[in-house]
Amino acid sequence: MKFEIQCTRHAARRARLYCEHGLVDTPAFMPVGTYGAVKGMQPSILEALGTQIILANTFHLMLRPGAKLIEAQGGLHGFMQWRRPILTDSGGFQIFSLGALRTITEEGVHFRSPLTGESIFLTPEISVEVQKQLQSDIVMVLDDCTPYPASEKVVRQSMALSLRWAKRCHCAHQAGGSQAALFGIVQGGMYEKERQASLEGLLNIGFDGYAMGGLSVGEPKDLMFEVLEKTLPLLPAHHPRYLMGVGTPSDIARAVALGADLFDCVLPTRHARNGHLFTSEGVVRIRNAVHKNAKRPLDERCACSTCQHYSRAYLHHLDRCKDPLGVVLNTLHNLHTYQTLMKDLQRHIEHGTLSSFVKDIF
Numbered sequence: 001m002k003f004e005i006q007c008t009r010h011a012a013r014r015a016r017l018y019c020e021h022g023l024v025d026t027p028a029f030m031p032v033g034t035y036g037a038v039k040g041m042q043p044s045i046l047e048a049l050g051t052q053i054i055l056a057n058t059f060h061l062m063l064r065p066g067a068k069l070i071e072a073q074g075g076l077h078g079f080m081q082w083r084r085p086i087l088t089d090s091g092g093f094q095i096f097s098l099g100a101l102r103t104i105t106e107e108g109v110h111f112r113s114p115l116t117g118e119s120i121f122l123t124p125e126i127s128v129e130v131q132k133q134l135q136s137d138i139v140m141v142l143d144d145c146t147p148y149p150a151s152e153k154v155v156r157q158s159m160a161l162s163l164r165w166a167k168r169c170h171c172a173h174q175a176g177g178s179q180a181a182l183f184g185i186v187q188g189g190m191y192e193k194e195r196q197a198s199l200e201g202l203l204n205i206g207f208d209g210y211a212m213g214g215l216s217v218g219e220p221k222d223l224m225f226e227v228l229e230k231t232l233p234l235l236p237a238h239h240p241r242y243l244m245g246v247g248t249p250s251d252i253a254r255a256v257a258l259g260a261d262l263f264d265c266v267l268p269t270r271h272a273r274n275g276h277l278f279t280s281e282g283v284v285r286i287r288n289a290v291h292k293n294a295k296r297p298l299d300e301r302c303a304c305s306t307c308q309h310y311s312r313a314y315l316h317h318l319d320r321c322k323d324p325l326g327v328v329l330n331t332l333h334n335l336h337t338y339q340t341l342m343k344d345l346q347r348h349i350e351h352g353t354l355s356s357f358v359k360d361i362f
């Protein structure tokens with residue numbers, strides 16, 4: 001993997017990330033393809049929307065249909081017919097979300113499959129192996145995602161475990177001879193000192209890129225940005241910086257201004273399925289009765305095919321009927337909005353007009 005910075009404006013960066021399966025212009029947004037599909041979207045549509053990289057969930061894919069099956073089908077690229085880069089998460093965040101259903105030990109995590117109830121053991125080595133079987137372009141280390149709120153002592157112990165796991169992931173990745181990039185994940189909760197210690201430990205190991213993890217886990221938004229403001233400038237400038245699981249269009253714009261390069265979030269796709277649509281006038285809830293007779297498009301300023309061809313009344317009707325076409329049209333619009341935002345952010349960094357653009361969005 002190669003990361004080339006084209007230009008910087010204050011902390012923000014416009015760059016190009018060259019992965020095994022192609023180029024990613026950054027700042028970039030990765031739609032989430034949980035089970036090897038961005039729900040309802042064919043890869044050709046994702047590409048037409050300007051998507052250059054997607055995220056897939058190791059945890060879900062290892063449970064169904066299983067990494068060996070996907071490997072035999074030509075890896076995730078061949079299986080889902082997506083030819084551009086894929087980043088796989090490590091499963092850490094999904095395991096964190098299982099709550100009482102999992103037990104964390106030094107060796108790894110024991111949990112019960114939410115699908116079959118079967119007992120499963122995931123270690124840093126297994127996570128790296130599974131991501132290799134999926135033939136991911138960017139592999140993430142297995143981490144212990146610290147809950148919020150938590151005392152500094154709990155955060156320190158969790159962060160130290162994540163560091164030991166990061167080292168094991170690095171060893172397993174090197175031993176496996178994979179061409180994929182490996183990213184470390186900065187943990188440390190909301191404590192500056194722990195975030196710094198986490199980053200220092202990761203830098204000593206040495207990764208291809210660095211992610212900010214353990215954010216957007218229920219903390220107030222101001223606190224999240226406080227952590228980002230203090231930690232992002234410490235991340236090495238010549239490596240990609242990935243802010244995991246964030247967020248709304250204005251969150252992304254603010255974080256780009258602080259120097260983040262890569263983003264993923266379920267918001268545009270999950271919200272689309274619930275009729276919660278991002279437009280240039282703010283959020284539109286298409287389920288509301290006010291749209292029942294509306295002839296106007298969802299967003300007059302949007303160039304997506306949903307807004308070019310259909311009225312709000314039709315989208316409202318599809319939502320009421322629970323027709324899958326409604327989900328497809330809504331998802332297409334929300335992803336178009338996110339990918340257009342990323343192109344706008346790239347352009348405003350190049351032209352030196354980012355701060356006024358971010359203020360406008362905010």
Ligand SMILES: [Zn+2]
Binds near residue numbers: 305307308
């Ligand atoms: Zn649209």
